[in-house]
Amino acid sequence: MGSSHIQYGINNQDFGFEYKNIACLADGCSEGKHSEVGVKIFLKQFKQYLKTIDTEQDEITIEDIKLIFENVMQLLISSDEYLDDMRDYLCFTIILSQKIKNEWIVTVYGDGCLILQDIHDEFEFKNINHSSTPNYLVYQYINWKDLKDYQNEEYFYQRYSLNDYKNIFIASDGLLYIVGSIYENDFKQLLLEQKEGKINRFINKLNYIYKDGNGFFKDDITIIVNIEKGE
Amino acid sequence: MIIDGLSDQNENASIDELETEEVNLMFLAIDQSGSMHSYISIMQDELKKFKDSILNSKEYEKILVSRADFSNSIKIRGYKKIDEFDVDYEIQSTTCLYDVIKEGADKLLEYMECLKKQGMRVKAIFAVFSDGCDTSSITSISQARQIIEKFNQLEIVTVFVAFGNEAINEASQLAFRNILKVGQTESELRKAFNQLSKSLISQSKSVVPKKDDFFEL
Numbered sequence A: 001m002g003s004s005h006i007q008y009g010i011n012n013q014d015f016g017f018e019y020k021n022i023a024c025l026a027d028g029c030s031e032g033k034h035s036e037v038g039v040k041i042f043l044k045q046f047k048q049y050l051k052t053i054d055t056e057q058d059e060i061t062i063e064d065i066k067l068i069f070e071n072v073m074q075l076l077i078s079s080d081e082y083l084d085d086m087r088d089y090l091c092f093t094i095i096l097s098q099k100i101k102n103e104w105i106v107t108v109y110g111d112g113c114l115i116l117q118d119i120h121d122e123f124e125f126k127n128i129n130h131s132s133t134p135n136y137l138v139y140q141y142i143n144w145k146d147l148k149d150y151q152n153e154e155y156f157y158q159r160y161s162l163n164d165y166k167n168i169f170i171a172s173d174g175l176l177y178i179v180g181s182i183y184e185n186d187f188k189q190l191l192l193e194q195k196e197g198k199i200n201r202f203i204n205k206l207n208y209i210y211k212d213g214n215g216f217f218k219d220d221i222t223i224i225v226n227i228e229k230g231e
Numbered sequence B: 001m002i003i004d005g006l007s008d009q010n011e012n013a014s015i016d017e018l019e020t021e022e023v024n025l026m027f028l029a030i031d032q033s034g035s036m037h038s039y040i041s042i043m044q045d046e047l048k049k050f051k052d053s054i055l056n057s058k059e060y061e062k063i064l065v066s067r068a069d070f071s072n073s074i075k076i077r078g079y080k081k082i083d084e085f086d087v088d089y090e091i092q093s094t095t096c097l098y099d100v101i102k103e104g105a106d107k108l109l110e111y112m113e114c115l116k117k118q119g120m121r122v123k124a125i126f127a128v129f130s131d132g133c134d135t136s137s138i139t140s141i142s143q144a145r146q147i148i149e150k151f152n153q154l155e156i157v158t159v160f161v162a163f164g165n166e167a168i169n170e171a172s173q174l175a176f177r178n179i180l181k182v183g184q185t186e187s188e189l190r191k192a193f194n195q196l197s198k199s200l201i202s203q204s205k206s207v208v209p210k211k212d213d214f215f216e217l
Helices: A003-008 A035-050 A062-076 A079-090 A137-141 A145-150 A173-178 A184-193 A196-209 B034-055 B097-117 B141-153 B165-173 B186-205
Strands: A014-019 A022-028 A092-100 A103-109 A111-118 A123-129 A156-161 A165-171 B022-031 B063-070 B074-076 B121-130 B157-163 B178-182
Touching: A014 A035, A022 A035, A022 A111, A022 A165, A035 A062, A035 A079, A035 A092, A062 A079, A062 A092, A062 A103, A062 A137, A079 A137, A092 A111, A092 A165, A103 A111, A103 A165, A111 A173, A123 A173, A156 A165, A165 A173, A184 A196, A196 B097, B022 B034, B022 B097, B022 B186, B034 B186, B063 B097, B063 B186, B074 B097, B097 B121, B097 B141, B121 B165, B121 B186, B141 B157, B157 B165, B157 B186, B165 B178, B178 B186
Parallel strands: B022 B063, B022 B121, B121 B157, B157 B178
Antiparallel strands: A014 A022, A022 A092, A092 A103, A103 A156, A111 A123, A111 A165, B063 B074
């Protein structure tokens, strides 16, 4: 949990899951009072949806994501406060990674971080922030005049060959604090080991060490490390 | 007063032995005073069952137990995984309950701080099993009570398995929040340890410490 969230009394708004060959995480906007609610409901419903299809054979599409998102909208948005509800519940990044056939397919609405592990075990941190501010999926459903820049279908979509990349980890953008820091190499070593407990401890430890400076990681972090743990 | 095995950090499980982010520490002080002489074999049985119960649970990787024996001396072992839990039981004579509370408390707080600095999320239980009152401590009852009260504030779960009426009174005076009242019979003793292991496992599953409802399953 990000130190600024602790400081300002905001819940952890970052969550994720792994299901078979799919990793999915959602990162709530801290300006949304209840974005963790939208995040959790979306992830739960999306996971339920994944159980109804063959994720090893069928590629997850934007339409699949939108289908679930629209279900969540119907659940959470009241007609008389719909703009406030959109902002408070539905402003969140969605990051999806699917390992299918000979590829990793990554889709991002909003912002985030990809960690690309190539076949030589070299790591690259990729900052996904393709607009000056995150292009949340909810903006496709709002006619705010000052959001005119976001009304095109701008999202990140990339396919990575398994011949080139051994692993693609997805993470919320809070992890980017580590890039370029003195801890980056230690973190990469932990990624090689893929031990969830040790990675979590490493992040906790940095926040503990830096607690007098309000923590090393200001924002919440979710990292999905080990796809295909299975159900 | 002989105090063995005190505060050498090397006695506790090292961070490298721990795979998880979370850990549940239990300090378990066990009365070995002479008044327990009728229950030696049951205690040996029940300590083994306590160990096996935790070892067979899904939570065992996240549980570390420090066993402390007290009578006319104190022996405090380090926080170890449950497969290293010593199930032997023997008796001596007196009861230095307040001293074991003091020494155990220092060791627990020290190890908790060490783990937190390494990024661990730590929950802790401070538990005592006793059949009677203190008879030989240097530490006073008010000092021991202050420790338990401080633990209650720190959200360390304080637990007293009170074997008999004398122990029940003692536990209340010491401000333990979770007191399991156990009749002085063999069957009650068996139930008590069964309850203790189940409660420890339940606490390990809980996101937050079960400060006032440790024995509620």
